Amino acid sequence: MEFVANALNKKFLKYLFPPAGSEVDGVMAAIAYGSNFPNEKEDFIADCVKNRYRLDLWMRYDHTVPVTPSLLRRILKHHKDNVFCKLIPDCLHSKVIWWKGYGAYIGSANLTERAWNSNIEAGLFLTEDDLHSSGMLDELENFFESLKNINESFPLTDEVIKELELIAAARLGIEDKGKNLRTTPIWQGPMFEANEKGDAKRKEAFRKEWLKTLTELRSIGDLLSKNRPVWISEDIPVNWQVDQFLHAVYYNKIGDGRAKPYEDFYNKNKGNPNVAVLEMINWWKATASAPSHEDKTFYESAPLIHDHLSKEKILKLNELEFAKVCLSTHATKDHIVKMKLSTFEVSDAQSLPTEERIALYAPWLLKKRNKKGWNVLQLLNYVLYEGKDDDLWERLFKASKDEEYYLPHYGLNSIAELVGWARPELFPPRNGRTSKALRALGYDVNVY
Numbered sequence: 014m015e016f017v018a019n020a021l022n023k024k025f026l027k028y029l030f031p032p033a034g035s036e037v038d039g040v041m042a043a044i045a046y047g048s049n050f051p052n053e054k055e056d057f058i059a060d061c062v063k064n065r066y067r068l069d070l071w072m073r074y075d076h077t078v079p080v081t082p083s084l085l086r087r088i089l090k091h092h093k094d095n096v097f098c099k100l101i102p103d104c105l106h107s108k109v110i111w112w113k114g115y116g117a118y119i120g121s122a123n124l125t126e127r128a129w130n131s132n133i134e135a136g137l138f139l140t141e142d143d144l145h146s147s148g149m150l151d152e153l154e155n156f157f158e159s160l161k162n163i164n165e166s167f168p169l170t171d172e173v174i175k176e177l178e179l180i181a182a183a184r185l186g187i188e189d190k191g192k193n194l195r196t197t198p199i200w201q202g203p204m205f206e207a208n209e210k211g212d213a214k215r216k217e218a219f220r221k222e223w224l225k226t227l228t229e230l231r232s233i234g235d236l237l238s239k240n241r242p243v244w245i246s247e248d249i250p251v252n253w254q255v256d257q258f259l260h261a262v263y264y265n266k267i268g269d270g271r272a273k274p275y276e277d278f279y280n281k282n283k284g285n286p287n288v289a290v291l292e293m294i295n296w297w298k299a300t301a302s303a304p305s306h307e308d309k310t311f312y313e314s315a316p317l318i319h320d321h322l323s324k325e326k327i328l329k330l331n332e333l334e335f336a337k338v339c340l341s342t343h344a345t346k347d348h349i350v351k352m353k354l355s356t357f358e359v360s361d362a363q364s365l366p367t368e369e370r371i372a373l374y375a376p377w378l379l380k381k382r383n384k385k386g387w388n389v390l391q392l393l394n395y396v397l398y399e400g401k402d403d404d405l406w407e408r409l410f411k412a413s414k415d416e417e418y419y420l421p422h423y424g425l426n427s428i429a430e431l432v433g434w435a436r437p438e439l440f441p442p443r444n445g446r447t448s449k450a451l452r453a454l455g456y457d458v459n460v461y
Contacts, residue, residue, distance in 0.1 A: 014137060014138070014139050014140070014143045015137065015138045016135070016136075016137060017029070017118065017120060017122075017134070017135070017136045017137065017138055018133070018134060018135050018136075019129075019130065019131070019132065019133065019134055020131070020133075021133060025129065025130065026118060026120075026122050026128075026129045026134070026136070027055075027056075027129050027130070029116070029118055029138050030057075030060050031064075031112050031115045031116075033064070034271050034272075035112075035114075035115055036114055036115075036271065036273075037064070037066050037112050037113060037114050037115050038113040038114045038445060038449070038460050039066055039067040039068070039069070039113050039276070039460065040061055040066045040067065040068045040069070040110065040111065040112050040113065041069050041109075041110075041111045041113065041157045042057075042068065042069070042070045042071070042109065042110040042111070043070075043071040043072075043105065043107040043108075043109045043156075043157070043160060044070070044071075044072060044107070044108050044109070044110070044123055044124045045072065045073040045079060045105050045106045045107060045108065045123060046072075046073060046079045046080060046123035046124065046125065047072060047079075047080045047081065047084050047123060047124035047125060048080070048081040048083070048084055048124075048125045048126070049081060049083050049084045049087060049126075050125075050126040050129075051126055053087070056126075056129075057110070057124060057129075058087065058088065058091065058096065061096060062091055062094045062096065065094075065095070065272070065274040065276070065277060066095075066112075067095040067096075067097075067276040068095065068096045068097065069097050069099075069157075070088065070096065070097065070098045070099075071098070071099050071100075071101055071105060071160050071166065072085075072098060072099075072100055072101070072105070072124075073100065073101060073102075073103070073104075073105040073106070074100035074101065074102050074103070074167075074173070074177075074197060075102060075103045075195075075199070076180055076184075076191050076192040076194070076195045077184070078177050078180055078181045078184070078191075080100075080124075080177075081181075082174050082177050082178045082181060084124070085098070085169060085173075085174045085177065086174055088169060089169055089170070089171065089174065095276040095277070095280070097168075098168070098169040099160075099166045099167065099168050099169065100166065100167055100168075100169060100173065101160070101163060101165065101166045101200075102165055102166075102197050102198075102199065102200040103199055103200045103201070104200055104201070108120055108121055108122050108123060108136070109153075109156070111153055111157070113460075114141055114351075114445075115140070115141055116138055116139055116140040116141050116143070116144070117138070117139050117144060117153060118136055118137070118138050119136055119137055119139070120134060120135055120136015120137060121134045121135050121136055122134040122136060140351075140353070141351055142351060142352050142353045142356065145348075145352075145421050145422050145424070146356065146421055146422070147421075148416070148419070148421060150424075151414060151416075151419065155215065158215060158218070162214065165200050167197070176194070176195070176196060179191075179194060180194050180195060215414070216407075216410055216414075219406070219410050219414070220406055220407070220410070222458070222459050223406045223409070224406065225458075226443070226448075226451065226456070226458045226459075227440050229286075229451065229456050229458070230252075230255055230440065230441050230443070230447075230451075231440070233255050233258070233259075233290060233294075234251045234252060234254070234255045234441065236290065236291070236294050237251060237254045237255060237258055237294065237297075238251050238254075240294050240295075240297065240298040241254070241298070242297060242298055242299070242300050242301075243301065244300070244301065244302050244303060244308060245308075245311065246311075249311050250437035250438070251437075252433060252437040252438075252439075252440060252441040252442075253310075253311060253315050253433070253434070253437050253441070253442075255441040256310075256433060256441045256442040256443075256447060257307040257310055257311065258293075258294070258297055259446070259447050259450035259451065260305065260307060260310075260343075260446065260447075260450070261297060261300075261303075261304045261305055261307055262293050262297075262450050262453070262454070263275075263446055263449060263450040263453065264304075264305045265304045265305060266293065266296070266453075267449075267450070267453045273449065273453075275449045275450070275452050275453040276452065278452075278453035278454070278455075279452045279453060279455060279457075281455075282453070282454055282455030283455040283456075283457065284455070285455065286454050286455030286456050289454045289455050290454055293454065313341075314341035314434075315341075315434050317337060317338070317341050318338055318341050318342070318431060318434040318435055319434055319435055319437075321334055321335075321337065321338050322338065322393065322397065322431060322434070322435035323435070324394075324397075324398050327390055327393060327394050327397070327398075328390050328391065328394055330390055332375050332376045332379060333375075335375045335378075335379060335389075335390070336371050336372060336374075336375035336376075338431070339371050339374060339375055340367075340368065340371050341434075342427055342430055342431060342434075343430060343444055343446060344424075344426035344427045344430045344444035344445060344446075345423075345427045345430075346367055346371070347426075347445070347446075348422065348424070348426075348427065349367065349370050349371060349374050350367055350370065352370070352374070352422065354370075354373075356377070356422075357373040357374065357377055359373065374422075378420070378422065378423060381420055381421070382420075383417065383418055383419060383420050384416060384417045384418075385417055385418060387418075389420055389423055392412055392418065392420060392423075392428075393428065393431065395408060395412070395418075396408045396409060396412050396428055396432060397431075397432060397435055397436060402439055405432065405439060409425065409428060409429055409432070412425075412428050413425035413428060424461075425461050426443075426444040426445050426461055427444070429442070429443045429444065429461075430442040430443065430444040430447075445460055445461060448460040448461065
C-alpha cells in the first residue's frame with residue numbers, strides 16, 4: 014500500500030501505471046471530472062490504448078460540463094480501441110482506478126493534468142495483494158457492478174458531446190447558465206438500498222452469467238467430442254478437453270508472448286463466435302502433439318486434483334498434498350506469484366520460484382479460517398459435495414463473494430477451476446484464462 018500525495022511525498026499518480034508487460038485484465042475507472050492533458054501521448058487514456066487494456070470508464074454529466082468536450086471527443090475516438098465511457102448525471106464524485114490484476118488507486122485526483130502533477134491530492138494505491146488481504150477486492154467489484162446497474166447512466170455519444178459543447182458556450186463561466194439547455198433531467202442520486210436487496214441482485218447477475226457461460230462451454234465440448242486430436246486418449250473427460258483447448262487457443266493464438274489483446278479478438282469475433290470456434294477446433298484437431306503442455310495437465314495435474322479432492326480424501330489432505338493441489342491449479346499459481354512474500358513473514362526483497370512460494374502458501378492458507386470457522390478444505394468440500402449439483406453455482410458464489418464463507422487469497426477463479434478438475438461430470442474448469450479465451454473467440458462473458 015502506498016500513500017500518493019504528488020509533490021508532498023514525491024509519489025505521483027502518473028508513476029502508478031503498471032510496468033510494460035504486466036498482466037492486466039482490463040481497467041475500471043470512475044472519475045468525476047476531466048480535461049485533456051497537454052501531453053496526450055503519456056496520460057492515463059494513452060497508457061490504456063498503448064497497452065491494449067480494455068478501459069471501462071464512468072464520468073460525470075451535468076450542466077456545469079464537468080468533463081471537457083475535448084476530452085470526451087478523444088475518449089469517443091478511442092472506442093475502437095476498447096475504451097468505453099458512460100456518463101452518470103449530477104451525483105458521481107468518485108476518483109477510483111482499478112487495473113485488474115495489478116492494483117487500484119482510490120483518492121481525490123480527477124482526470125486532469127493538475128490533479129496528476131501539481132495539485133495537492135491525497136489517495137492510496139493498493140496492490141492486488143493488498144486488495145485480497147484486506148477484503149477490499151470484493152468491495153471494489155461490488156462498487157463497479159453497482160455503477161453498471163445505474164439505470165440513469167448512459168453511453169457517451171457524439172450527440173451528447175455536441176450538447177455539452179452548446180452548454181459550455183452558453184454558460185460563459187456562470188454556474189447555472191445553460192441548465193435549461195440540458196436534455197437529461199437532474200438526478201438526485203441513488204437511493205439507499207438494503208444490503209439484502211443489493212446482494213440478491215448481485216447473486217442473480219452471477220447466476221445468469223455463470224449458467225449462460227456454462228451453456229457456451231458445453232456447446233464447445235460437444236464439438237470437441239467429435240474432433241479429438243490423436244495425442245488425447247479416449248478416456249480424458251470432455252470437460253477437461255474444453256479447458257485445455259481454450260488454454261491452447263489463449264497461449265498460441267491470442268497475441269504474441271505476454272501480450273494477450275483478447276478484447277481486440279472479441280471485437281473481431283463477437284459477430285459470429287461459432288466461426289472462430291470452428292476455425293480453432295480444426296487447428297486443435299490437426300495438432301500432432303500438445304501445443305503448450307496440455308498433455309501434462311491431462312495425465313498428471315488433473316488426475317492428481319481429481320484424486321486428492323475426491324469425497325473420501327478432501328478433508329484429510331495434509332500440507333504437502335494440498336501444496337500439490339495448489340501447484341496443479343493455474344489460477345492459484347497465478348495468484349501466488351503476485352502475493353507479497355511478507356505475507357508469509359519472508360522479506361519481499363527475496364525472489365522465490367513458484368514451487369517455494371507454494372510451500373509457504375499451502376500451510377499458511379490451511380491455518381486460515383473464514384467467519385464460519387472453516388478452513389480451505391472444508392470450504393472446498395462445501396462447494397463440491399454439500400448440496401445439489403444444480404445449485405453448485407450458488408455455493409461458488411457464497412465461497413467467493415459472501416463474507417461469511419470467503420477466505421482471503423482464495424477466490425472464485427481458484428475454486429471454480431478446481432471444481433472442473435475434481436468433478437468433470439458437471440462442467441469444465443473455469444478461471445480467468447478460460448474467460449479471456451472465450452472472450453477472444455467472441456463470447457460475451459465476464460472475466461472474474
